[in-house]
Amino acid sequence: MGLAARLVLLPGLLLGLSAGQGLGSGRHPPPQSSPEGWALGGGRRLLSLELLEEAEDLSLALLGTGLPGELPPECRELLVGFANSSVRLTGCLVRSARPVRLCQSCYRHFQSVTEQLENITRAVGNSSESNCAKSLLMSDRVQLVVILSQFFNSTWETANCANCLKNNSEGLSNSTVEFLHLFNTTLTCFEDNFQGQSINLVPSNHTEVCRNCSQTYRNLNALYNKMQKMTGQGSDSEHRTHLCIDVEDAMNITRRLWSRTFNCSVPCSDTVPVIAVSSFILFLPVIFYLSSFLHSKQKKRILILPKRIQSNASLVNIQEKYS
């Protein structure tokens, strides 16, 4: 597809290039921009991507001011700024996907994306002739910038990152820092005590880990519960707010290690008393019903004979049954 399009449009390569910039800005109406988009896509596949990007960024300054309908250079700059920051954020998000370190490592990038987007939106009021917000955010069907920024925002919200950060998103909140610190200590403890033992061993043999790290683990658990309680305070139980995903994931990992791998949490099961108590409770109704059946006086109904001219055989039958 890309190849065919390129062949068709080969004579207008220059036009295609300049229009390719237009595509980024989303200023051209869709019917025009789509075939040229293929052309550019084909070119991209052949050329080195990075180089082409550089070239585009350069060409914007040179060619951007050509036609009256073109994207103004200041808008182009904003767009590039957004592109750069979102590239960094995307990279960071993916790199810290597993084990989850989203909030702690990407909050700066997220902040810069937010700032860039704010710059674009704020440009509305600044100059009426170069309405960047309008041309970047609202002039085509796809609205790529909007889609991207929505994606980032929703990711951030799903991860509940705001719960780990300080109020102005400047850095990690104190409790988070404390938690992460304790988490690292716990992991170190696990590692230290785990040395020399292999995973192939029977799981119940990690008593050393359990004994030595129990205090740290407890502290971590307690801190986690405390943090959970603190975030949950504002809202009711139905819509419980989560801690940020970093903390949750760290805790999950630790817990899994603790109870699954090391098998350290062995709850006391007291089956005998539970069975005794429950069978006692279950036995009570039997006694109750039996005693009320035997001792309670059965409720009798006093029949009232109806006043009828004639009676029906049925009435007799019914009453004979009970006589």
Next chain:
Amino acid sequence: MSSPEPDAERDAEPRAAAASADRLRPGRMANVAKKVSWSGRDRDEEDEPPAAGETTPLLNGAGPGAAGGPPHSRPITHSPFLRLGQLSSVDLDDDVRELETEATNQFPSEIPHNEKLLSLKYESLDYDNCENQLFLEEERRINHTAFRTVEIKRWVICAMIGILTGLVACFIDIVVEKLAGLKFRVVKDNIDKFTEKGGLSFSLLLWAILNSSVVMVGSVIVAFIEPVAAGSGIPQIKCYLNGVKVPHVVRLKTLLIKVCGVILSVVGGLAVGKEGPMIHSGAVIAAGISQGRSTSLKRDFKIFEYFRRDTEKRDFVSAGAAAGVSAAFGAPVGGVLFSLEEGASFWNQFLTWRIFFASMISTFTLNSILSFYHGNPWDLSSPGLINFGRFDSEKLGYTFQEIPIFIVMGVVGGILGAIFNALNYWLTMFRIRYIHRPCLQVIEAMLVAAVTAAVGFVMIYCSSDCQPFQGDSVAYPLQLFCADGEYNSMATAFFNTPEKSVVSLFHNPPGSYNPMTLGMFTLMYFFLACWTYGLTVSAGVFIPSLLIGAAWGRLFGISLAYLTSGAIWADPGKYALMGAAAQLGGIVRMTLSLTVIMMEATGNVTYGFPIMLALMTAKIVGDYFVEGLYDMHIQLQSVPFLHWEAPVTSHSLTAREVMSAPVTCLRRIEKVGTVVDILSDTSSNHNGFPVVESSPDPTQVAGLRGLILRSQLIVLLKHKVFVERANLTLVQRRLKLKDFRDAYPRFPPIQSIHVSQDERECMMDLTEFMNPSPYTVPQEASLTRVFKLFRALGLRHLVVVDNHNEVVGLVTRKDLARYRLGKEGLEELSLAQT
């Protein structure tokens, strides 16, 4: 079986000898009761000796009196006694009859409670407007604009009903959430603590004791203060809309007990819901507001006086019931249809529109208040007490191939519902017979609460189904023996309020429950719910049914997914919904309104069709075995409930056989002493008295002139409206319709009215107070015809007259409700004192 065959008369002939012996008895009986005078034998009977001879031994005593026919026909020749006044001495006959019955002692007067009884406790409501002269005068006085104000007032009342019902629903919801949250947190902390250290049996005890103490309070207030507030209240409201006056059912006290009781029983962890009682609450609110006063609080706000009669009150009560449904399920249309389904014999378009208005207001009030409470104003996301949550149709759509599966689920629901009802029937019968003392009832409720907790605990304890935390679906996660970071899946079902469990069964992602958990849960909850319904606590059966259905429905969905090796359409949540619908339909057997309620609660019209199919199948299958839970309880309460139609094989029964006779009649101008005596007679607690012409000549035909009610007579006696007094004191105020309304609905008993010896000699003129045009039927009218007239017009008394317009008998609700289509054809119920 009655005697629909024409051969019946011939069958009876052999007893003619016994019957002729009966004829000799009146004399003897009259000797026993000195003051008796025998009214004449009916001419018709003398013309047809076999018919008279048909009197069975049972009614020997009543026979001669009963055969008396028109009380004021000529005195019969073989009665040598003097007539005391022109009054037919039916009541005295009664005395005699009872003496006779005891003397002969052929039949037991006491029997254990059974379902084939009609209680004398229940009376009818007067839906028929009494068009007496006072009424006409008032109508003349009130001009056109005043009637328009009345119409506006009706709308205002409906709006108020909606708002108040919504507020009550909010109150219940919030309090239940708070208290249940508190309880679950306490128990959870305790369990968490003891899981580490050991000693979980203490947690079990704590849970059981908490539950049963909360339930004890809830049960004590119901059992000792207002027993009519027990149960869901839907049967009671059904009866009320049907025209039965259930004592205390729409009182303010009942409302208070109901609301507190339902909160306590839900918090107490019983297998109950708070939705059914909302309907009752709505009805009480409606009845209260429309009267503009509270007799319990002794406050009269002097408003809405026009509506102080049964006809108007019933309309508002149906609006209240609809508002209750609407608040409970967020289903305004479902609410309207519920009222339609239950009280449809008296219905019109304007009323429907007003009821719809009340329903809408009610759900909107609940929705806006709850959205404020949840901290996101005008979010309007909680239209009812239970919200089934969103079912988005892209993910959970259904295909054509699935429709047979839904029908199969309907069959399962019907069978399970029938089992539920049958078990509950036996249990209820046992309860009525043996557990009738309030303290026993309280103990029973406490035991059920403790056992519910114990069963829940043991199930959670034994379950090894651990699920990792995902999302925020679990309100009170219990870890117990699961690994850290996981929760016990059984606990989401048992350790939660039933509403939340239903929603999590609908919406938790596939794999949240393993089949074993669901199977055990269904089994246990089925028996718990069945055991719980009918306890002396106020609680509904909707949510437990939904929960049982959702559990097996989900199980069904999981096994379907397993069989089809994980086909995309086999979403367990969807099948949970269908299972819930089928189960609910199988238990309560409502059709139209339930379909719409479910549809509105899911907020998904596309599901209407499968839900309808499931409900229909469930009803058909269930009806094959036993009747619906509510109808069953109505029957067990011995309520004279009139169904839509007379029993199909009843055309051969005539009004003559159905009616009660002889009738206590009053003369148009009657002596006060006689009236007082009739009203005070406890053996025949009649409420309506045909008024006949008061001619001094006993040989003359005394035709029917009108009908007067006990309540009217009592008001007349209270105000001493006597002919002599009217002449003496000209200044005396004329009695108005208002005086009757002021006494409504609790007319004083006759014992509280003092009539002096002098006043007993006075005369009363009933002409302007009686209903001058009561409905009458000839003796030959068939039961079906009488039934239709009675049911369609909502009558209370239907006078049976002969060709000369003489009163022959009186048909009341109990006379019609006696006939029922049973397993072996037409059955007749007996009357009993309860």
